[in-house]
Every structure is written in structure tokens, then in C-alpha cells.
Amino acid sequence: MAAYVLRRLLLAAPVLFGATLIAFTLGVVAPGDPAAGALMQSGFDAPTQAEIAAMRTELGLDRPLPVQYVSWLGNVLTGDFGTSIYTDRSVSEEFARRLPTTLALAASALVLAILIGLPSGLAMGYWAQSFGDRAGRVVALALLSVPGFWLALMLILVFAETLRWLPTSGLGSWRHMILPALVLSTGMAALLMRLSRAVMLEALAGAHITAARARGLAEIRVVLIHALKGAAAPLITVIGGYFGAILGGSVIVEVIFAIPGIGQYAVEGIFRRDYPVIQGYVLFTAAVYVVFNLAADVACFVVNPQLRLGARVA
Amino acid sequence: MFNTILPHRLTAAALAALVALAAPIAPDANAQTREMVMAAPRDLAPGAEDAYYVSSILYVWEPLVQFGPDGGPVPQLLSGWEMSEDATRWTFTLRDGVTWHNGDALTAEHVVGTFERIIQVSPKRSPFYSMHIDRAYPGLVAIEAQDALTFTMEFDSPRPTLPHQMVNFSSAVFHPDNFDADGNFNDLVIGTGPFRLVSHTPDQELVLERFEEYWGTPAGTERVVVRTIPDADTRAAALRAEEIVGVMDLGAMPPEQAASLAEDDRFELNAHPSSISHFLHVSGGDGPLSDMRLRQAISMAIDREAIVQLYRGFTTPTANFLNVNNPFHIDVPLVHDPEAAADLAAEVLGAERMDIRLIIPSWGVARYPYRAQAELIQFMLQPIGLDVTIQLLDRAAFNEVRQSGDYDLSLSTLGLPNADPITVFRDYFTRDGAMSVRNAIGYENPDMTALLEAALAERDLDLRAGIYADIQRLAATELPTIPLMNDTTVIVHHVDVVGYRQTIYGGTLNTAAWAD
Numbered sequence: 001m002a003a004y005v006l007r008r009l010l011l012a013a014p015v016l017f018g019a020t021l022i023a024f025t026l027g028v029v030a031p032g033d034p035a036a037g038a039l040m041q042s043g044f045d046a047p048t049q050a051e052i053a054a055m056r057t058e059l060g061l062d063r064p065l066p067v068q069y070v071s072w073l074g075n076v077l078t079g080d081f082g083t084s085i086y087t088d089r090s091v092s093e094e095f096a097r098r099l100p101t102t103l104a105l106a107a108s109a110l111v112l113a114i115l116i117g118l119p120s121g122l123a124m125g126y127w128a129q130s131f132g133d134r135a136g137r138v139v140a141l142a143l144l145s146v147p148g149f150w151l152a153l154m155l156i157l158v159f160a161e162t163l164r165w166l167p168t169s170g171l172g173s174w175r176h177m178i179l180p181a182l183v184l185s186t187g188m189a190a191l192l193m194r195l196s197r198a199v200m201l202e203a204l205a206g207a208h209i210t211a212a213r214a215r216g217l218a219e220i221r222v223v224l225i226h227a228l229k230g231a232a233a234p235l236i237t238v239i240g241g242y243f244g245a246i247l248g249g250s251v252i253v254e255v256i257f258a259i260p261g262i263g264q265y266a267v268e269g270i271f272r273r274d275y276p277v278i279q280g281y282v283l284f285t286a287a288v289y290v291v292f293n294l295a296a297d298v299a300c301f302v303v304n305p306q307l308r309l310g311a312r313v314a
Numbered sequence: 315m316f317n318t319i320l321p322h323r324l325t326a327a328a329l330a331a332l333v334a335l336a337a338p339i340a341p342d343a344n345a346q347t348r349e350m351v352m353a354a355p356r357d358l359a360p361g362a363e364d365a366y367y368v369s370s371i372l373y374v375w376e377p378l379v380q381f382g383p384d385g386g387p388v389p390q391l392l393s394g395w396e397m398s399e400d401a402t403r404w405t406f407t408l409r410d411g412v413t414w415h416n417g418d419a420l421t422a423e424h425v426v427g428t429f430e431r432i433i434q435v436s437p438k439r440s441p442f443y444s445m446h447i448d449r450a451y452p453g454l455v456a457i458e459a460q461d462a463l464t465f466t467m468e469f470d471s472p473r474p475t476l477p478h479q480m481v482n483f484s485s486a487v488f489h490p491d492n493f494d495a496d497g498n499f500n501d502l503v504i505g506t507g508p509f510r511l512v513s514h515t516p517d518q519e520l521v522l523e524r525f526e527e528y529w530g531t532p533a534g535t536e537r538v539v540v541r542t543i544p545d546a547d548t549r550a551a552a553l554r555a556e557e558i559v560g561v562m563d564l565g566a567m568p569p570e571q572a573a574s575l576a577e578d579d580r581f582e583l584n585a586h587p588s589s590i591s592h593f594l595h596v597s598g599g600d601g602p603l604s605d606m607r608l609r610q611a612i613s614m615a616i617d618r619e620a621i622v623q624l625y626r627g628f629t630t631p632t633a634n635f636l637n638v639n640n641p642f643h644i645d646v647p648l649v650h651d652p653e654a655a656a657d658l659a660a661e662v663l664g665a666e667r668m669d670i671r672l673i674i675p676s677w678g679v680a681r682y683p684y685r686a687q688a689e690l691i692q693f694m695l696q697p698i699g700l701d702v703t704i705q706l707l708d709r710a711a712f713n714e715v716r717q718s719g720d721y722d723l724s725l726s727t728l729g730l731p732n733a734d735p736i737t738v739f740r741d742y743f744t745r746d747g748a749m750s751v752r753n754a755i756g757y758e759n760p761d762m763t764a765l766l767e768a769a770l771a772e773r774d775l776d777l778r779a780g781i782y783a784d785i786q787r788l789a790a791t792e793l794p795t796i797p798l799m800n801d802t803t804v805i806v807h808h809v810d811v812v813g814y815r816q817t818i819y820g821g822t823l824n825t826a827a828w829a830d
Contacts, residue, residue, distance in 0.1 A: 032710020036752075040713070041441045046741045046748035051437060088363035088439065088498075097516070156551045168552045169543055171518060258543040260517035271677070273710035 004301055005294075012290045019286030020076065024069050026282065027275035034273045035059055038085045041272075059085060072276075076283065082276035084269075091280045094265060101171065102261035105253070106246045108181035109188070110239070116185065117192025118235070124193065125200025126223060136193060143190035148249065152183045152256045169258035180257040184249055188242045195238055199231035233300045240296020244289035350535045350811065350826060353543045353552055354563040356441065359511065359520045365438035365445035366486055367503035368511060371562060371820025372522060372540070373533070374415075375505030378406065378425070378485035379477050381818045385589070386641035387477035387733055391420065391487055391506065393463075401472035401773045408463040413527045414489050415510040422459035427490030429457045435497035443483040443731050450484040450732070472773045478641070478734035482819060508533040508824045517542050534813050534827030546571055546680070553581065553806060560807035560814055562821050564588070565681035569626040572804045581806050585628055586816035589730040590801035591637045592629065592682075594691070597719045598794070599756035602668055607658050609793040612723075615655035615698045618648060618798055621690060624683040629799040635742070635789045636735050637728075638800045639818050642782040646790040652697060659698040670695065670702045672723040675712040684725055691723075719754030726753070727801065739785055740766055743794055750794075757794035 035055040039047035047055075056062045060071070075082060081091035124136040159179060160168040167176050203209060204227055212222045251263035262281065269277030358369040368374050382388035389395070391412060396405045412420035429447075432438075438445035447454065453470040460466055467476070489504040502511050508530065509522040519541045524533040541558065543549045550571040552558045561567050567575070575581045594612070596603045603609055618631030632638065634646040672691065678684045685706070692702040702723070707715060715721050728749075730738060741749035743766065745758040765788065769781040790797075805816045807826075814826035 030710065031714045033714065034710075036713060036717075037710055038439055039437060039444060040752075041439055041444070046752060047437065047444070048748050049751060055437075086439065086441075087360060089361070153547055153551075156548065160557075161551045161555045164555055168555050168557055169545075169548045170541055256545045256548055258518075258541070258545065258548060260515075260542070264517065264544070271709055 005298060008294050008297060012294060015290055016283075016286060019283055020073055020279075021069075023279040023282035023286075024072060027273075027279050028065060028068075030273060030278075032273040034085045034275055035061055037273050041086060072279065081280035081283075084277055085274045086268075086272050091276045094277075095262060095280060095284060098260060098262045098265055101259060102250055102254070102263060105177060105180055105184065105250055105259060105261060106243060108177045109184035109246055110243060112181050112185040113188035113192055113242070114239070117189035118196050121193035121196030122200050122223075122228070125197040125204070128197075128201055133197070136197075140190040140193040143186045143193075146186065148183050148186070149252050149256060151186060152179070152253060155179045155182060156256075169256075171259060176257075176259075180253045180259060183257075184246060184253050187249070188239075188246070191238065191242075192235070196231065196235060199234055200227060203227035203231055229303075232303045236296050236299045236303070240292045240299070241289075243292040244285065349537045349539050350560075350828070351539045351541060351558045352560045352562055352823075353541045353549050353558045353566075354561065355542075355544055355546065355549065355565055356563065357517045357520075357542045358540060358563060359514045359516075360441055361514065361516060362499040362501075364499075365435070365440040366442060366483065367488075367499050368520070369442055369563070369820070370482055370486065371823065372511070372520075373507040373509045373824045374503055374511050374522065375486055375488060376507050377480070377482050378487060379480040379482075381481055381589075381639075381733070384641055385637075385639035385643075385733060385818060387481050395477060397474065397476070401474045402469045404467045404473070404476050405460070406465055406467070408465075409529065410463060412506050412529045414506055415504045415525055416489065416491075417527075418489065420487075420506055421462050422465040424490055425465050425487055426457055426459050428487045431488070431490070431493055431497050438497070445483075449737065450479060472771070474773050474775050474778060475734040475736070479732045479737075481732045484732050509538065531825070533823075534825045538823065538826075550575060553808070554578070556580075556808065559811050560821075560826070561805055562823065564590070564803060567804050567806045568681060569624075569628045569683065569804065572628065572806055573626045575806050580809055582809055583804060583806055584814070584816045584821075585802045585804045586818065587630065587637075587639055588801045588803040589637050589639050589818055590803075591632065591635075591728050591797060592799040592801060593726045593728060594796040594798055595716070595724045595726045595753045595755065596793070596795060597716075597721050597723070597754050597756075599719060599754060601719060601722065601754075601756075602670075603722055604756070605662050606792055608662050609796060610791075611655040611659035611662075611698050612695060612700070613655075613793055613796045614649050614651045614658070615694050616691060616796075616798070617650050617694060619650070620694075621687055622799060624686050624690065625799070625802075628802045628804050630802065632797050632800050633790055634786055635795065635797050636738075636782075636786050637730055640730060640735055641733060642735055642779055642786075644783045644786050646786065652694075656698045659700070663699045667699045667701055670700045670722040671705060671720075672702050672725070673705050673707055673712060673715055673721045674725045676706060676708045678725060678727070679706065688725060713752070716753050717751070719756075721754075724753070726795075735782060736766075736769055739769075739782075743785070743789065753795075755794055757792070759788070759792060762788055762792075 036047065036052045039051060039055055060068060072082065079092055081095065083089065084091055120136055124133040127133055156168050156179065159166045166178055170176055209222060209226055212226045250261060251267055254261045254263040255267055265277060266281040269281060358372055359367060361367060366375065376390050378391050379387045380390040391409055393407045393409045408420060408422060408425065414420060432445055433447050436445060436447040454467060455470050456468045458466050492499055492501065492504045494500040502514065508525055508528045510525045512521050512523045514520040519539055522538040524536050543552060546568050549561055549567065553575060572583055576583045596609055598604050622629050622631055630638065631648055633648050634643065636643045672688055674684045674688050688704045692704060695702050716724055728738065741747040742755060743757060743762050744750060745756055750757060762785065765781055765785050769778055769785065772778040772781060803816050805821050807814045810829050811826055812829045813822060815822045
């Protein structure tokens with residue numbers, strides 16, 4: 001087990017290094033001069049070329065690119081992502097301030113997706129070809145097809161503006177999280193519905209299920225223990241990968257619902273060509289993907305005896 | 315068994331969830347009776363590292379000089395000023411009885427300290443206006459306190475329009491104890507305004523409370539919460555849901571949403587021309603539009619009234635470079651004559667047609683109907699032989715393309731940093747002017763250069779105003795850039811709120827009060 005985790009961690013290192021290189025390069029090749037942008041934040045200021053040159057020097061942008069990269073990487077290794085070109089505030093501190101909000105949103109969305117997608121998908125698989133199954137498949141397709149921003153506006157219109165059951169935006173209580181989490185969870189919920197339906201169908205057709213039923217085990221025990229055991233690995237893999245993807249999805253949701261999370265920060269950074277922010281976000285997202293994929297792999301390793309056996313053989 | 319039990323359990327769970335969800339939010343009586351909750355599209359308190367900490371529209375800090383009703387300078391923290399005969403020395407007298415939010419009395423030493431900080435940190439970044447001593451106070455030699463309420467400023471050359479240059483952000487005054495060694499704020503901002511900032515959660519909300527020792531008319535409400543809601547649709551929804559009672563800041567309510575809200579009896583609209591103007595910038599130099607006749611043809615071919623309709627009437631058409639709210643603005647007749655435009659264009663193009671690249675910035679699309687505006691211009695220029703291709707660029711790419719001159723036309727705005735237009739005249743109408751370089755305008759005319767030099771040398775304000783008028787006329791003829799409209803800022807508020815009106819810059823949050 002420890003050897004398996006260690007091997008995966010070693011494999012993650014070059015991925016993260018590649019991410020730093022891509023993050024840095026993206027900032028450099030993207031059009032726009034961040035020094036000029038910083039001096040023209042209001043859109044009405046008119047800095048001279050000399051002032052822009054001075055700002056480039058102040059920001060260290062006049063140094064050779066390899067020097068900039070090594071310097072940035074060195075700081076990143078100590079947890080310092082630099083200072084925002086626009087706000088003059090520490091990017092690391094901003095991430096630390098915003099991370100709990102984004103994580104809370106992502107976790108809420110994940111819980112909702114699991115609560116919606118998993119039981120309904122399993123039920124659809126169990127009662128395959130019933131009316132509920134057919135309706136569920138249509139719903140899953142609709143959830144996958146609906147654009148997040150449209151759904152967000154519709155939910156605000158219905159639940160906040162018309163019914164006034166929930167707030168339109170902002171933070172404050174668990175109620176503020178419901179609509180954004182719902183929007184963020186729809187894609188995953190639909191995916192889980194389809195996936196869990198498929199694994200349930202496959203599991204129910206297995207010989208061990210027939211054997212379990214033949215032994216006279218209660219139907220609920222057959223389904224929840226024997227059938228689901230085999231379905232756990234693919235579900236864990238999908239859920240693990242989703243947590244990284246949710247960060248990307250949170251960008252639109254955070255802007256629409258006025259949630260000051262990492263997604264909103266990244267959008268501002270991208271629009272402003274705020275290199276340190278963009279670089280920090282890319283690296284952060286890569287790290288989240290790596291960590292959660294690793295966690296999913298370890299979880300699969302734990303629940304799936306065949307993987308453990310394979311690891312020993314390897 | 316499982317077949318029958320599970321659906322019931324699921325139904326019960328679903329019902330329980332629905333019941334929990336269906337409980338309406340208990341209205342916060344306290345918020346409705348005491349707190350006035352507003353919203354803005356951006357965080358109006360960028361914080362300690364910002365030049366001003368908060369925007370002037372929150373009435374936390376005050377400037378020495380403020381916009382008057384006609385856009386000219388009026389004293390705010392001053393009781394008066396006096397110019398020396400050679401216009402190089404100004405003596406300012408502070409209003410007596412002004413108290414800082416920390417209880418100290420405002421003195422001339424505090425003002426000197428504020429200017430020392432400006433000198434220390436210039437140029438200091440801000441999303442409102444950059445703080446820059448050389449641009450706001452060029453040639454400043456000394457600033458000294460003469461007594462508790464009097465200070466002087468000395469310049470190396472005449473500055474007859476100094477009060478015009480000091481309007482609003484240019485003369486923001488802060489308590490000198492409010493800064494650290496780097497010139498950043500060391501705590502929540504200490505101002506002299508009718509509101510004091512009591513808390514700030516970045517990018518989320520800020521809370522203001524009425525400052526009871528304010529020297530002037532007290533604020534109309536005890537406590538104001540300003541939430542940050544970046545998305546315009548969400549802001550409109552929050553208004554309809556009555557979570558907020560008003561909006562503030564530039565672009566607070568885009569024309570489309572404002573018009574929609576106007577149909578709801580619960581809301582009132584208030585619009586006021588701002589200090590922002592809309593332009594069709596022209597890439598000059600050796601570009602295809604360097605021929606003045608083509609620029610004139612474009613200007614005549616554009617039906618500005620039609621564009622105004624895209625803004626739901628919340629702009630006014632103009633042919634003048636200088637914004638209508640500037641005290642030196644003159645009226646320039648609007649000319650819309652497609653036939654004359656086509657004739658003029660034909661003089662340059664002959665029977666040929668010309669491909670034109672019109673770029674628009676993504677940030678503008680969020681605030682203005684730029685897409686429709688660009689398509690309308692595309693349609694209007696087609697008959698005069700110009701085939702326009704529209705390209706939407708994000709802010710950074712837009713700025714880079716503009717500066718490189720790799721464009722023909724661009725939709726742009728200009729906000730006046732203060733009430734003296736000499737800075738923007740020089741920025742646009744000289745080849746090495748900052749805006750000329752930034753937009754690759756490349757305009758140069760000896761007559762214009764002579765007028766600019768004459769204006770700078772003129773000490774008499776009336777005579778200088780005459781030169782400014784000549785500059786505007788020349789610009790309206792030669793069109794270094796093509797003026798389109800004067801912008802109007804629209805705010806929307808609930809009818810339960812009274813005394814909240816839009817001004818040239820910001821709303822009257824200080825007089826906003828509950829109707830009952």
C-alpha cells in the first residue's frame with residue numbers, strides 16, 4: 001500500500017513540474033502587457049511609456065524569462081505565489097482566504113450530486129426499462145445538456161426572485177449554498193445517474209448475484225452489498241476526478257452567484273492578465289487534480305482486492 | 315420486499331427535503347428597518363494597498379475640491395482659495411470644524427501629510443483613478459501649512475486652473491496616521507465623510523455607519539451595507555427579490571436591465587450624464603484612415619441618435635471630444651448626412667471599397683450594448699464603401715492591439731480625471747501624448763500644438779477657456795478621434811428609498827433615506 005502511494009506520488013511530481021512550466025509560459029505568451037494594465041486599471045488612466053517601463057522593472061518583467069521562471073518557481077516551492085499585479089496583495093493569502101469558500105461549494109455540490117445521482121441511477125438500473133428508468137434517462141440527458149449559466153439564472157428566477165425561498169447570491173448561511181451547489185452538481189449528478197445505472201445493470205447480471213439470490217439472501221442485501229461492491233471502483237474514480245473538474249466549473253457559478261471564491265479570483269486574473277494570479281490558479285488546479293486522482297486511486301486500491309493483488313505482483 | 319419499501323423511503327426523504335427547502339427565508343426585520351442594503355458590480359473598497367482604500371461614492375473620505383452641478387470645481391473641505399497674480403502660488407483655507415472619524419480635528423498639517431504620501435507612493439495603482447503627483451499636480455514645488463487651517467501650494471509655472479485639477483480623487487484627503495511606512499493604509503480608512511467604514515469583507519460586502527460628528531448635513535440613514543454582485547442579471551434579480559434596495563457605481567445597471575426594471579412600480583430609475591464619453595477611436599499614422607476626409611465621412615455616416623436607442627436613451631449624442639459635464643465644454647453641431655459622407659469617402663476611395671477592422675473590448679460588452687453598436691456602425695459604413703469586420707477582444711489583447719495600431723476603428727471610452735481638460739487634450743492631440751500612443755492615434759497638427767501651448771501659458775481663466783473652445787472646434791473638424799456620445803450613469807432604487815440620485819460621479823448615498 002505505502003509503496004503504491006509512493007509510486008503514485010513520484011509520478012505526480014513531473015506532472016506538477018509540467019504544470020508550473022505551462023502556467024508560467026501561458027502568462028508570458030498571452031497578449032497584453034501586465035505593467036501597462038496595472039497602471040490603467042480604471043481604463044481612464046494614461047501612463048507614459050516611461051512609467052510603463054518603470055512598472056515593468058518594478059514587477060521584474062524586464063528580466064530574462066528563465067530568470068523570471070526560476071525565481072517564481074523558487075518562491076512557489078516556499079508557498080509564495082507572488083503578489084497580484086493589480087491589487088498588490090499576496091496571491092497565496094488570497095488563495096487561503098478564498099479556498100474554504102470554494103471547497104465548501106465544491107463539497108456541497110459533490111454531496112448533492114451523490115445524493116441525486118447515485119440512488120436514482122441505482123434505482124434506474126434495478127428497475128431497468130420501467131417508466132421511472134426511461135424518465136430518469138431523459139432527465140439525465142437534460143441535466144447534461146443544460147448550460148450552467150442558464151440553469152443558474154433560471155433557478156434564481158424561480159427560487160429567489162419569484163418564490164423567495166432562497167437568496168439570489170452572496171454568502172452567509174447554508175441557504176446561500178443551495179442554488180450554486182445545485183447548478184454545479186447537475187453535470188456530475190447526471191453522469192453518476194448514467195454510470196450507476198450501468199454498473200447496477202452489469203452487477204445484477206453477474207454470477208455472484210445469482211449465487212447470492214440462490215443462497216436465499218434478502219434482496220436488499222444482495223443489491224446493497226454484493227452488487228454495489230463491484231460498482232464502487234468506477235464510481236470512486238469518477239467522483240475523484242470530478243472534484244478537480246468542479247473547480248473549473250465553479251468559475252461561472254461563483255461569478256453569477258457573487259461568491260468570492262477561487263474561480264471568481266481566476267476570472268478577474270485572466271481578464272486583467274494578472275500573471276501571478278493566473279499562474280497560481282493553474283498550478284493550484286493541477287495540484288487539486290493530482291491530489292484527488294491520487295486519493296481516488298488509493299480508495300480504489302483499498303476497496304478492490306484485484307488491484308491490491310495486481311500491485312503486489314507488480 | 316425491497317421493491318415495495320424503497321420507493322416509500324425515497325418518497326419520504328424527498329418530501330422531507332422539500333419541506334426543509336420550502337421554508338421561506340424569514341425576513342430580517344432589522345435589515346429592513348435599519349440597514350440599507352445596496353449592491354455594486356465591483357468591490358468599492360479595494361483595501362489597504364489601494365490609493366484611496368474606498369471609492370469616493372461611499373462618502374467615507376472627502377476631497378478638498380468637488381464637482382459642482384455644472385462640472386466645475388466647488389470647495390468641499392475648503393472654505394476658499396486665492397491665486398497669486400502670477401498664478402504660481404495658491405493659498406487654500408480649510409473649512410473650520412471638520413472632524414476625522416477618529417475624533418481629531420482636520421488641520422492644514424494633515425493636508426500636507428496627505429500630499430507627502432501622494433508624492434511618496436506615486437504612481438499608486440487604483441481601479442478608480444491612479445494617484446500620480448506628476449499628472450495631478452505637474453510642477454508642484456512645495457506645499458506648506460501656514461497655520462491650523464491654511465496651506466499654500468507653489469508651482470514652477472502658472473496654474474490658473476488648479477482648482478479644476480483638484481476635483482474629486484485628485485484631492486482626496488486622509489488622516490496621515492492612517493498610513494504605514496510604505497504609504498499603504500494601516501487600518502480601515504479614516505476619513506471625514508458622512509459615513510465611516512466599519513467593516514469590509516473583500517469582494518463580498520462592506521458596512522458603513524453614519525458619522526454623527528460630521529461637519530455638514532448628516533447622512534440620511536444610519537447604516538448601509540454595500541454588497542458586491544458582479545453579474546448584472548443577478549443584481550437585477552436581487553433588486554426584484556428585494557434583497558437589495560439600490561445599486562451604485564459605473565455600469566451598475568446596464569440599459570437593458572434598467573429599462574426592464576423601470577416597468578416595475580416598485581423601482582425608480584435615476585440617470586445623470588457622467589464624465590465619461592464614448593468614442594470611435596481611429597488608428598492614425600500611416601493607416602488607411604489617416605486621411606481626414608475619411609474620418610469626416612465616417613462621422614457623418616454614423617447616425618448617433620440610432621446608437622443612443624441601443625442604450626435605451628441613456629446617452630446623449632455628441633460631436634465634441636470634450637464631455638458635456640466639463641465646464642469648458644462647447645456645443646458642436648451634430649451632422650448626420652449619409653449622402654455627403656458617401657461623396658467625401660468617394661473622393662478618397664474612388665470606386666474601390668476598403669476593408670476596415672473594428673475592435674471592441676470584452677469589458678465594454680458587459681457594461682454597454684457594444685455588440686449591437688458595432689453591428690450598427692458596420693451597417694452605417696457599408697454605403698460609403700467601408701466593409702467593416704468586427705472583432706471582440708479581451709481587455710489585455712484589446713490594449714495590445716490598440717497600441718500596436720493593428721486596427722482601424724475601436725469602441726472606447728474616456729473618463730475625465732478632473733475638470734481641467736488640458737491633460738486629456740495633450741494626451742490625445744499630440745503625437746507623443748499618452749493616449750495617442752496607447753491608441754496609436756498618431757494625430758499631429760501645428761495649429762493644434764500651438765493652441766495647446768497657448769493654453770498652458772495663459773494665466774487668465776476666461777482667455778484660457780477661449781483657447782479650450784478653439785481646441786474643441788479644431789478637434790471636431792479634424793477628428794483625431796470620432797466622438798459618439800456622452801455617457802449617462804443609471805441607478806435603480808426601491809421606492810422605499812428617497813433622496814438617492816445619480817450625480818456626475820456616483821450617487822447621493824449621503825442623502826439616501828427610508829421613505830417612512
